[in-house]
Amino acid sequence: MARTAAVWNPAQYLRFAGERLRPALDLLAQIPLDAPAHVVDLGCGPGNVTAMLKQRFPAADVIGVDGSAEMLEKARATVPDCRFEQADFFQWQPAAAPDLIYSNAALHWVDRHEVLFPRLLSCLAPGGVLAIQMPTMHDTPLRRMQLKVAASGPWAEQLSGIVSAPDILAATDYWDLLRPHAASLEIWQTTYMHALSGENAVLEWASGSSLRPFLDRLPDGQKEAFRQAYAEAVRPHYPRRPDGTTILPFQRLFLVAEKA
Numbered sequence: 172m173a174r175t176a177a178v179w180n181p182a183q184y185l186r187f188a189g190e191r192l193r194p195a196l197d198l199l200a201q202i203p204l205d206a207p208a209h210v211v212d213l214g215c216g217p218g219n220v221t222a223m224l225k226q227r228f229p230a231a232d233v234i235g236v237d238g239s240a241e242m243l244e245k246a247r248a249t250v251p252d253c254r255f256e257q258a259d260f261f262q263w264q265p266a267a268a269p270d271l272i273y274s275n276a277a278l279h280w281v282d283r284h285e286v287l288f289p290r291l292l293s294c295l296a297p298g299g300v301l302a303i304q305m306p307t308m309h310d311t312p313l314r315r316m317q318l319k320v321a322a323s324g325p326w327a328e329q330l331s332g333i334v335s336a337p338d339i340l341a342a343t344d345y346w347d348l349l350r351p352h353a354a355s356l357e358i359w360q361t362t363y364m365h366a367l368s369g370e371n372a373v374l375e376w377a378s379g380s381s382l383r384p385f386l387d388r389l390p391d392g393q394k395e396a397f398r399q400a401y402a403e404a405v406r407p408h409y410p411r412r413p414d415g416t417t418i419l420p421f422q423r424l425f426l427v428a429e430k431a
């Protein structure tokens with residue numbers, strides 16, 4: 172089942188804008204297009220990456236698409252030279268066939284990639300490009316501790332059954348899904364060593380993304396206790412360095428497909 176983009180907090184998400192921008196730019200650098208006319212930023216969030224797309228392709232009509240009204244409000248205010256539309260990934264239909272569908276750190280929030288990804292490729296204009304980046308952090312303490320803390324506190328019943336972002340597919344599965352319909356396909360993975368500052372840096376990072384579905388479910392009186400329990404649980408896995416920095420190794424999968 173597709174999850175909806177419920178309550179996103181743009182300010183919390185943007186606390187680590189620098190670290191979150193780096194993979195977006197690395198993906199942008201691999202797009203084999205000079206002057207696409209129609210560009211879509213799917214899951215555009217607060218629009219900071221949409222602005223980068225507009226900078227790279229100034230002549231393009233750039234449209235940001237997102238399910239969250241809060242994120243779109245922020246995006247419209249900060250990127251006035253792009254258009255923004257509210258839609259769920261599975262319902263969205265482009266009015267004109269895009270030359271580029273770009274998606275940074277968004278599509279891992281939904282499952283059914285075996286349906287969604289080929290559909291996105293088929294939406295493109297001939298020779299168009301699908302460019303996607305998603306975290307692959309399911310089997311790391313950052314994510315495992317969320318489930319462990321959720322299952323072991325006074326909130327266990329309330330949080331049972333919550334899955335944050337679902338597991339994405341294996342890189343080879345994306346190859347099998349897209350290669351038959353692609354003129355070219357590049358897939359790669361990178362582990363970024365995000366250098367975070369602050370006392371509970373991993374907690375603050377997760378509070379703007381994967382911890383959000385758990386926090387959303389809790390009453391205000393329990394949110395802080397849950398956050399602190401999570402901070403304690405992840406601390407031994409991501410100890411602060413002697414200079415006070417916390418290093419968060421963060422794996423990401425990239426793919427760039429050109430429509431056949």
Ligand SMILES: C[S@@+](CC[C@H](N)C(=O)[O-])C[C@H]1O[C@@H](n2cnc3c(N)ncnc32)[C@H](O)[C@@H]1O
Binds near residue numbers: 177238277
């Ligand atoms: C982590 S943010 C990424 C934002 C932006 N692409 C960036 O790189 O900063 C993920 C975005 O995906 C959106 N999203 C998640 N599930 C969605 C869905 N089913 N349909 C539409 N948007 C969704 C959220 O609203 C959120 O803005």
